[in-house]
Amino acid sequence: MSLRRSRLRAGSVLAVCLAALAPATAGAAADPDGRQTLQRQLEEFVRSPGGPPGAIAVLRTEEGTRVVRAGVADIRTGRPPRPDDHMRIASTAKAFSGAVALTLVHHRVLRLDDTLRKRLPQLPDAWGEVTLRQLLNHTSGLPDYSRSAGFLDELRADPRHRFDSRRLLDYVADQPLLFAPGSEYRYSNSDNIAVALMAEAATRTPYEELLRRLVYRPLGLHSTSLPQGYRMPKPYLHGYDVEAPAPPEDVSEVIGMSGVWASGGIVSTPADMTRFIRGYASGRLYGRKVVEQQRRWIEGAASEPAGPGRNSAGLAVFRYQTRCGVVLGHTGNTLGYTQLIAATPDGRRSLTFSVTSQITESTGAERLQRMRALQENFVCALLRSKGE
Template identity: 75%
Template sequence: MPHRSAPAAAASLIALCLSLLSPGAATAAGHPEPPRDDSALQRRLEELVRTPGGPPGAIALLRDEKRTRVVRAGVADLETGREPRPHDHMRIASTAKAFSGAVALSLVQLGDLRLHDTIGKRLPRLPKAWHAVTLRQLLNHTSGLPDYSRSPEFIAILRADPHHRFDSRRLLDFIAGQPLLFRPGSRYQYSNSDNIAVALMAEAVTGTRYERLLEELVYRPLGLRRTSLPQGYRMPEPYLHGYAVSPTEPPEDVSELIGMSGVWASGGIVSTPADMTRFVRGYVGGRLYGPDLVREQRRWIPGGASEPAGPGRNDAGLALFRYTTRCGVVLGHTGNTAGYTQLIAATPDGRRSLTFSVTSQINQAQTPDLLRRMRAVQEDFVCALLKGKV
């Protein structure tokens, strides 16, 4: 396994703590010529992998009503050289927020929750200053909750022991002494705290652990068989190895660098490209709840970007983002964490989908040029999807 010296690894971890968990600003994607034939997507993905500092591996699944096309480049494991596969496990990062949205909206459909339910009503032990925040505001990132993952105490614990076992249900304690950043509903600001609160609300109204709710309300209905929410740092075999990449140093395998207890409902899920394809088709296509809730989910906040920004122009809904590209619109979510960057998207009816996964962390804070390049490649894939070139 390629690895760096201890000082380099420590520096990498510090950078990870300060930037992987903290959202950065969105950037505009470029607009290269769209792919003209089936081999163009393959070339574009290979170019991304060959870029200095680019990910060691990438895999994309394009699915329509008839078939799935798999496009891959690079390797799943630098040690063995094997290629990425649709059933390889991977960390899905903040696309896990779409899963907490699926749980919450399913409970709204069942009548256990309402979008106007407040933290004060459902989670009265949380600070009184937060009590007016609603479930809707948590789901569309207009809550004003400070981001616990930016807490100096949280970061210090993670620096000292990346495998530290946090109490996932007490993560908001790291910011309990802080007021809201702004009046709820008055502005958009992406925060990892929001989806922790969403999961806690779901547990409070059902008396059921969030992991069980995922199983009952999401995995089982959508046929997800290789998706889980672990607490530890181990990855299930087989998996896409995630790497910390530098243009000047050998890649470092960071697949198991961090335990998932410290991200939990905000980004801790492990899945596969095949399962994520099933998820995004069902989630966007409205299979988990009725049309009234689908309409509520799609009340867009202009300019609200996922983290990292997805292809084209980004607008935020309830645990869902709209990506308006030069070829049309898809809905989905993105995510990034140590060793992995994700995009899942589907047409509004869920009939066509794209799962796009790379094995390094790409975001605005650390790799802005690479992010612009990746978003342009993602847009090419979206165009192929929308033009029926799967």
């Protein structure tokens, strides 16, 4: 497929990248004991029809760090994936906006019951009663700007178009709420744009700077950024569009990040994401009272795509109840990438699982089911590790 076709397709798939997905039922799998079992399973997944060209998983326990990888980071050179390769983290970036907002709540700069009317009075009055809490757990009812005709038309015309990230909600400003705030769960990319704007309004500080001060620096993230353009920092995991029988096509730099911003625009590495989820899942950035609020679960509410096991939603975090135990984290997908970050509630054990193609219900339900089963096997290996 030509670059022109990739760019045209990018606009069509963005809504898929960001659309809500119902959880699939992970298939039964053998108990993954031993290092060779996970290695073999990841290699089989990469080699399977329609599988991603590359995959890397970083498991961290009290014993240390283990890296499992398969396939290649770059088809052209054939080099393997590495923990310091940059990648698009897609909707796992929503956990970063959650980290910013909840840290500000801890410091009493924001309150979970703050409304859009109070913090962002320039937004439609019909949205005024929506609270920060409802934005963070996707019960706001805000219409999703990434599904609007105006936004998608601009993206299809030029996938590298430079959007004004702080005006993305303008695309749906003429629309009412989809439901009464707090009455339903519905994943919306507008939610995290509003979260970032509330944080900026409360601090009079750009969101990018808040990320540096409140997240990157405290957690020791040295290779994480929120770009506006389409270029990837080197070295990076190349993301691919996989459409058999055509060979995989590199789509790493097809889409600019200004159109997703706080909802999914961050670039990071498996090593940095490991440090992030260990700190985030454990609540290291804020106190116990905020953690208790964050972990009020909405049963059956899935992340995007659904993570391993049974999913429930908290405040910018999801609970994944697997056959081996519980981990907390987030998933994400965008053109060329699918992500899972998860850790035990105390942050002592973590998994970062990244593949270099987009895997969703609509792009391949069977492949998504297989990936979720594989992710659960990795979680089980993580939880059963002799690190107590």
